[in-house]
Amino acid sequence: MTKEVIDLRSALELLESIPGQMVHTDVEVDPSAELAGVYRYVGAGGTVARPTKTGPAMTFENVKGHPGAKVVIGLLASRKRVGYLLNSKPEKLGFMMRDAVKNAIAPVVVDKAKAQCQEVVHLATDEGFDIRKLIPAPTNTPEDAGPYVTLGMCYASDVETGESDVTIHRLCLQSKDEISMFFTPGARHLGAFREKAEALGKPLPISISIGVDPAIEIASCFEPPTTPLGFNELSIAGAIRGKAVELAPCVTIDENCIANAEYVIEGELLVGARVREDQNSNTGKAMPEFPGYTGP
Template sequence: MSTQQYAKETFRDLLERFRQENELTDIRQPVDIRHIATLVDQAKTALMFHTVIGYDIPVVSGILRTRTRAIMSMGCETYGQIEAKLQHGIEHPIEPGYVETAPNKEVVQIDDAVDLFRLPIPMSSIYDGGPMITAGVVIAKDAEFGFNSGMYRFMVKETNLTGIDIVTPNNMRLYAQRAYEAGRPCPISISIGTHPFEIMGSGFRAPLGMDEMAIAGGIRGAAVELAMCETIDMPCIADAEIVLEAEILPTGWSHPEGRFGEFTRLMGGLHWNPLVRIKAVTMRKDAIYYALHMPWENTWLAAPTRYTALRRALKAAGVQVKDINVTLGGCGFWHAVISIKKQAGEGKNALLAALTAMDMKHVVIVDDDIDVFDATDVEWAIATRVQGDKDIVIIPGARAKPLDPSL
């Protein structure tokens, strides 16, 4: 498959490709927004809700909810190719380009005209604390570290006020913390309805100073086009359907947010987070709202970012890796089974190196004769080759992801 085949593909091009491949179903009869989550859960395809009762904007959801659509969305033929594409983006980033204007400038609502309740933001669970914006690619900037992009959740609180879930230690939290300590807001753009190339690039935890939109460009094979916002000195993704121009207010982590049906397939807890003021909403005249539906729509592109981080950590430790399986039972985030071509002592070295990757929680290291994708084979290796007092390593006090329900 040509690397450049999808380099210029837009979000809408992707939806049309899914439609042609019978991976997107158009629902044209009126639908209550409260039913969207259940309908997406029950569907075999992604769904486009053209008439959401009480709203003027259609909703699409379930785009990345299956392995097949995740593979298709990245222009790949196998799931393993997604990791290779991400690695290519990391090693060969392409800096974003800027355009004078964008389709999402066709409608501009500023200050008192902002009303987030006009957006058809469905709830993923009946127990959610409120409507959650789940598919926003956030761009922020720090005077010292430059641009940072990521995917964060925003709970709608008022017409122009949300929270932002940044309890997990990451670069966005650092930027917000630095702004808070300086007593100033942290401007951010929130681009909703973007291609999975940008979602995957922003979902990779890059080192400080590395622009995730450049990684997205490397994944895409062409520069991501950005446009400047109307009310803040910050770029947004030009192809996005809807853009929220916002500021993280210097309130500190002092306002409750949640609960939310998480990628863990469990309800998350109530967290304390900063407030976000939405200064402007810009969108296309015929904008489509993308609702990223938990848990599976978060998982299929999250796991490859863990594969890449694990390989980099193990390579730095000098460990020869045969295979890695970031398991779905570990939510695509926390568990890995890794087979290595080991020499004396390298099993524990591999274990310690792997635990430094992102928020990895449990790692099993096996010899290269074990199939890491065969749970029975892995369990057999544990049963016949492990002595708990010698071979199990516990690292106390290490960083964890606050969304871990066992904490």
């Protein structure tokens, strides 16, 4: 591919140039259950016997309650599409990932002037602030605990060593200024950072970058022992692209974020704070898992 992918926008431009890889709709869609339901038929052919069909990625350009915002879904839903986005043959993706780990390129911090993600800033202290109105997070099924961000790049650092890493966690919007973050039992990278900070009685600053280069989304899924604790997985994305991922200092916390993200949420993981994900909906469920079931 001749088109260089450096962020989400250039990734979408690349897919636009390839027949059958991207579709759009400007018909208003409700982010609560309807959006995911529409894409279920566009992207996977509906409820069919496996293997499901492989459809295009889709951009919803008219999301109810979120004027001016867009939601992209299905970006990484096929190995072939990931191959296009990472400039690799689909059957060679695993080899490319292996090589990227061996040839990691550490991220760099750039001046705030280059932080495209900070062109518009909303503060929790602003009158009328409500994260639920700012982020068009879908509620995928009527049983979901609430609206979820499912591809937020969560970035934090070890409070003692300063080592940083990025991982994906499911994030449920709970109130105007509160998000719950699910940690799988067992110390993953950010889980270890959180446990250490909490043991010291310290909140953990964290940035959540949404809408980034797909190489970052793929790289963030690595786990020990391939990438041991202290290994910043943004360096894998750097190796995939052949240049360092650019970070920028956050506005309100002592942490960095991905400089060209479409959205960045800044906050802290509070000491001892635990909530039920479904505290607002009382569905007794979380959200659908990738095999298709919905668990408690």
